[in-house]
Amino acid sequence: MADKLKLTLDQLLCFSVYSTGHAFNRIYKPLLDKVGLTYPQYLVMVVLWQEDRQTVRGIGSKLFLESNTLTPLIKRLETAGLVTRERDRDDERQVRVALTNQGRSLQDQAADVPGCVVEACGMNLDDLVDLNRKLARLRNALEQSAP
Amino acid sequence: MADKLKLTLDQLLCFSVYSTGHAFNRIYKPLLDKVGLTYPQYLVMVVLWQEDRQTVRGIGSKLFLESNTLTPLIKRLETAGLVTRERDRDDERQVRVALTNQGRSLQDQAADVPGCVVEACGMNLDDLVDLNRKLARLRNALEQSAP
DNA sequence: ATAATTTATATCGCGCACGATTTAATCGCG
DNA sequence: CGCGATTAAATCGTGCGCGATATAAATTAT
Structure with a gap:
């Protein structure tokens, strides 16, 4: 009964992906x-x-x-x-x-584009590589799941 | 000199975000x-x-x-x-x-849509929440960086 | 109070994404 | 060999995103 009240934008991983893409x-x-x-x-x-x-x-x-x-x-x-x-x-x-x-x-x-973007991320390279790997895994799981 | 050879799609975090959004x-x-x-x-x-x-x-x-x-x-x-x-x-x-x-x-x-999507992610909830938080932080950093 | 500025929405044009369909070339099977 | 099935591009229509611009209302400055 209280379930529907819990749906907020911030909880949706898809929205984080969506809005980060725009960013x-x-x-x-x-x-x-x-x-x-x-x-x-x-x-x-x-x-x-x-x-x-x-x-x-x-x-x-x-x-x-x-x-x-x-x-x-x-x-x-x-x-x-x-x-x-x-x-x-x-x-x-x-x-x-x-x-x-x-x-x-x-x-x-x-040639300087990727570097500028990495800088804008404001993260260290290790975290960035880790996030990249996790997202790639998620994408592959989703692609797998879609018929 | 070998720098340009190293630019592959898989290394680009933006592409993981982009393609995961499509997925x-x-x-x-x-x-x-x-x-x-x-x-x-x-x-x-x-x-x-x-x-x-x-x-x-x-x-x-x-x-x-x-x-x-x-x-x-x-x-x-x-x-x-x-x-x-x-x-x-x-x-x-x-x-x-x-x-x-x-x-x-x-x-x-x-009401059942979010649950179906979470299931398709094939991750446990903790990892999903963690990924969500990291992405939200990244998005905010990027938005901050854009004038 | 009137003019200049700011703010909220709307409009327009362009370039994706993508489902659905079309066309043409190749493949596979009897 | 021939003919149906598959495959690769291309085309079309719709709905975003977004830069640029327009319009109108509210705010600020003088």
Whole structure:
């Protein structure tokens, strides 16, 4: 009977995750504005900097996103001259995304971004790494649980 | 020189937060579909269940959102018959959002949602509470850091 | 009291997320 | 080999987030 009265925002882990995500976005915004990227676009670039010439599906599997989100986003990166998109010769269903020279050189221009963000977190590195690992575990459990 | 090679997605705390947020959304979706709410709409309802007749600004300060996001969202809740919106008599700038009977009764229909989500997390309650507290602290630090 | 400033909401445009559907290429099975 | 099933992208519609701007009410300063 008193159960329903106990539901507050602060108790919801999902809300902490949700609101922290927005807070990160607000930190990233001015940093990424300088290189002309949105946060999701930055993530795609990070994935490509890590390994060039990936398929849309491959990029999506790392970001937990699908082509309905990625196709328009990557087209914007293409328009910005950061990547190229071309059908895979061996499997014409797939589109391979490759960095341009401009896309590669952007990595240097954005090199200080992660450090700025870490600083804004105001935590020591060990706690940060620990939190990161716990969240990744939680995400995997939730993805597992979703059908 | 080897620094740039070390930037991987897994190391980015922001990405763990970002992807965990999406994962939560995927868990919530089928649960909230049953009561006809989106996740942000659910959060507004939680805030109103906690305290009825709040202003848009008041709701926003709890959710870290502003009127540009909330006004259309709350209008949808109004269209759904869950809340009413009316100008405050004492300060006509403010809009006060109040639950309808239908909006109040929705709390019972959604009463099992938090429990289902906690279960999907696959963590014991202590760890969950601890993670929640750490994230809230991080969010507050980030909000502090953003000008 | 009137003007300048601040505050609360609303509006608009853009870029995600994502469910649903479409199209085209590949695979698998008889 | 051929044909149904699967797979990869793309497209479309809806609802956030949010920067920028607008409008109107209240507050402050002069």
